Amino acid sequence: MSIATDDQLDREYAVSKLLEYYLREGSTVYTVLRSVSASGMTRNISLMVANEGEINDITYYAAQALGDSLNESKGHRAIRVNGTGMDMGFHLVYNLSSVLFHGQERAGYLLKQAWL
Numbered sequence: 001m002s003i004a005t006d007d008q009l010d011r012e013y014a015v016s017k018l019l020e021y022y023l024r025e026g027s028t029v030y031t032v033l034r035s036v037s038a039s040g041m042t043r044n045i046s047l048m049v050a051n052e053g054e055i056n057d058i059t060y061y062a063a064q065a066l067g068d069s070l071n072e073s074k075g076h077r078a079i080r081v082n083g084t085g086m087d088m089g090f091h092l093v094y095n096l097s098s099v100l101f102h103g104q105e106r107a108g109y110l111l112k113q114a115w116l
Helices: 003-022 059-066 088-100
Strands: 028-036 042-051 054-057 070-073 076-082 112-115
Touching (some): 003 042, 003 059, 028 076, 028 088, 042 088, 059 076, 059 088, 076 088, 088 112
Parallel strands (some): 028 112
Antiparallel strands (some): 042 054
């Protein structure tokens, strides 16, 4: 099996887990800013959801689904996001929504985002 195939299988598995257990259309994904680099060009952001009275960290599955870098430090998982000039929490949730609901009208806007 090639590396590309393994990466694609990981993404498909993460998408299936997110849709099966954590997210539905209209769900709110809460973003937590874990750190900002000294230059301000890189941020580490965690993603959380509240389901049935529990708060679940979906950062790992979201990173897999998006193909993004996962940073684990100080007891937290976070997705490394580069760049400035926009709300990077919104950027992550918009891209995650686009991947999860691919093919639907306005797929990027089917999940809501809020900062914690």
